[in-house]
Amino acid sequence: MAVILFLPFSNLIGLSGENEPIEVIAGKSEAFAKASRILQNKCVDCHSPGMTRMPIYAGLPIAKQLMEHDIEKASERLLLTKEAYNGKEPLSPLMLARLEGVIRNNSMPPALYLPLKRVRSIFIAIFLILSP
Numbered sequence: 001m002a003v004i005l006f007l008p009f010s011n012l013i014g015l016s017g018e019n020e021p022i023e024v025i026a027g028k029s030e031a032f033a034k035a036s037r038i039l040q041n042k043c044v045d046c047h048s049p050g051m052t053r054m055p056i057y058a059g060l061p062i063a064k065q066l067m068e069h070d071i072e073k074a075s076e077r078l079l080l081t082k083e084a085y086n087g088k089e090p091l092s093p094l095m096l097a098r099l100e101g102v103i104r105n106n107s108m109p110p111a112l113y114l115p116l117k118r119v120r121s122i123f124i125a126i127f128l129i130l131s132p
């Protein structure tokens, strides 16, 4: 019974929602590889349509619209493709300037995202407490 329950639950809480890390192509610096890893971990959910790691609340009405809106707005401004993550396509000067801007202002990821992440931790905690 626990196993039957666990399968759908594990999808919901995002246990299966991780992306395969995208390897950086040969010849790129260690610094680039590190930056790529950070972008893949922290920015992928909104800046790379199709690669969002869907959280438990992704199907809920309001959260769904908020996320879709975020992804649309975010990728209009900065689109991080697989080729950007692995270094095949260099980041354009415009992208770099925008990145520098958000790093200076410390404005990414947006604040609303953090409480939503916390909601996810709470769901996971409840699930762990309730699971036999």
Ligand code: HEC
Binding pocket: 039, 042, 043, 044, 045, 046, 047, 069, 070, 071, 073, 074, 075, 077, 078, 098, 099, 100, 101, 102, 108, 109, 110, 113
């Ligand atoms: C929860 C979704 C979300 C996450 C996660 C996120 N962003 Fe964003 N990002 C947005 C949205 C939405 C916009 C568009 C903001 C606007 O138009 O006002 C944006 C815009 C940007 C821009 C363009 C800024 C400009 O000058 O217009 C950059 C650069 C950026 N994000 C970088 C990042 C980086 C780097 C990370 C990871 C550390 C990140 N974002 C994570 C939602 C997100």
